[in-house]
Amino acid sequence: MNQSLQDTIIAISTPPGAGGIGIIRISGPEALEVARGIFSLKESSQEIFPRRMHFGYLVDREVGETLDVGYLCYFPSAISYTREEVVEIYLHGSPVLLAEAVRMGIRAGARQANPGEFTLRAYLNGRFDIIQAEAINDLIRACSLDQAKISFRQLEGSLSKKIAGLREKIVDLLVLLETALEFPEEEHEVSGDQLREAVSTVITHLDNLIRSYERGRALMEGLTIAIVGRTNVGKSTLFNALLEEDRAIVAPFPGTTRDFIRENIQVDGVLMKLIDMAGFGQATHPVEEEGMARGQKLAENADGLLVVLDASVRENQEDLEILDRFSGKKKILVFNKSDLPPAADREKIFSKAPGAPFIEVSALTGYxxxxxxxxxxxxxxxKAEKQDEVILHGRQKILLERAREVLQKAQIMLEEGFGEELIAETIRESLPLFGQLTGEIRSQEVLEQIFNTFCIGK
Ligand SMILES: Nc1nc2c(ncn2[C@@H]2O[C@H](COP(=O)(O)OP(=O)(O)O)[C@@H](O)[C@H]2O)c(=O)[nH]1
Ligand SMILES: [Mg+2]
Structure with a gap:
């Protein structure tokens, strides 16, 4: 982290493993020299133009051996990702070859880049703020399309703009207060109502952002949904049907699923982690008993439950006990086996789960x-409008909460008739929090925390 920006860094930017193309990225003042040290253009002039693909060869200059064929592209600092001189070399995606290209690049004067160092440099060079840097990592690691879309918008500056707007409102507020202080005799008197309204507007915006974190976390981590029900009601069949593949073992006798299985599905861009588990009830095997105990814990912590019931037989005590046990959880009652004649007493079941949404399905036929x-x-x-801004990081949420606290304090001071000077002083305390949020105020610790989670080569 402490290395200067004076050196030139190099890394493989494509993911580890074999692939169609592998990209080497070089950034820093010596980028062109390092690139020339490992790559020869096919054109005899050897002249490199900005933003143009140059065909050529990866060459080991020490032994004069050609190792691969590919392209080179040069991005001058004004338009590059890092805002430094950047060269990218596109080769075949062979891990050994790419590692050798990096080794040769280091021999030619570059240094191996640290994780996230390209992005760190972009940030330090003022290319974007820290919220945008976080968004880049989020975008790369997104495991649902919805989150990817949000992260892309934040990378483009949507959240930064929103935060800047709030900060501006606070600065306006301070100007208002200071004017009142400077010219106490004049007509400049600020009405208390005007101030109160301005403060509460900012608080409302902060509230909305803070609240969005719940959605943000669901987007980042996905929703955990446990499939519960007594044995043989069709949990594993349903699990497979939801996955559209045969993952869990299904059998006509109870106790087939003794542990639990997790698989991810995406529904309209939202990641759901489905858990199939041993049925609750009388264990037929010690392993199943342990499976049930673990399943119980998982189900308790899940974001939602699918309580599966066999609609083709009469409900029994076990079904009702399960409904009782999870009465406090968000759930959907799934009446399975609806391809068979119905036999379960719905009223009795609903009385155990008043108001719970329900659905008739057949895991077997896919109905x-x-x-x-x-x-x-x-x-x-x-739940939220797609256009709403969403907070994806605890770091951001905590700073927003602290800013809200400060403004709430100012709000109380306004109510209690404190002097403008004191109120202004309190409100001013929120400004550095905004600075930390966007990274205008730099903290080595925060930078390390953020960039250490990046991949090498980004
Ligand atoms: N007719 C019918 N049979 C089903 C349906 N879903 C599951 N089954 C059968 O019910 C039995 C138990 O299913 P399984 O998924 O292992 O139940 P689990 O113990 O709750 O996981 C198997 O013989 C399944 O083929 C369904 O929708 N209709
Ligand atoms: Mg099962």
Whole structure:
């Protein structure tokens, strides 16, 4: 982290493993020299133009051996990702070859880049703020399309702009207060109402952002949904049907699933982690008993439950006990085996789960499985307008909460008739929090925390 920006860094920017193309990225004042040290253009002039693909060869200059063929592209600092001189070399995606290219680049004067160092340099060179840097990492690591879309918008500056707007409102407020202080005799008197309204507007905006973190976390981590029910009601069949593949073992005798299985599905861009587990009830095997105990814990911590019931037989005590046990959890009652004649007493079941949404399905034939997926999203999914700004990081949330606290304090002071000077002083305390949020105020610790989670080569 402490290395200067004076050196030139090099790394493989494509993911580890074999692939169609592998990209080496070089950034820093010597980028062109380092690139020339390992790559020969096919054109005899050897002249490198900005932003043009140059065909050529990866060459080991020490032994004069050509190792690969590919392209080179030069990005002058004004338009590059890092705002330094950047060269990218596109080779075949062979891990050994790419590692050798990096080794040769180091021999030619570059240094191996640290994780996230390209992005760190972009940030230090003023290319973007820290919120945008976080968004880049989020975008790369997104495990749902919805989150990727949000992260992309934040990378483009949507959240930074919003935060800047709030900060501006606070600065305006301070100007208002200071004017009142400077010219106490004049007509400049600021009405208390005007101040109160300005403060509460900012607080409302902060509230909305802070609240969005719940949705942000669901987007980042996905929703955990546990499939519960007594044995043999069709949990594993349903699990497989939701996955659209045969993952769990299904069998006509109870106790087939003794542990639990997790698989991810995406519904309209939202990641859901499905858990199939041993049925609750009388264990037929010690392993199953342990499976049930673990399953119980998982189900308790899940974001939502699919309580599966066999609609083709009469409900029994076990079904009702399960409904009782999870009475406090968000759930959908899934009446399975609806391809068979119905026999379960719905009223009795509903009396144990008043108001719970329910659906008829057949995990065997696939009837209503699509609708169930949609219901899961509606009932367990994070609710918000797609256009709303969403906070994805605890770091951001904590700073916003602290800013809100400061403004709430100012609000109370306004109510209690404190002098303008004291109120201004309090409100001013919120400004550095905004500075930390966007990274205008730099903290080595925060930088390390953020950039250490990046991949090498980004
Ligand atoms: N007719 C019918 N049979 C089903 C349905 N879903 C599951 N089954 C059968 O019920 C039995 C138990 O299913 P399984 O998924 O292992 O239940 P689990 O113990 O709850 O996981 C198997 O024989 C399944 O083929 C369904 O929708 N209709
Ligand atoms: Mg099972």
């Amino acid at each position: 209503n499985i699509d609708r169930l997926r949609k219901s899961m999203l509606e009932i367990f999914g994070p």
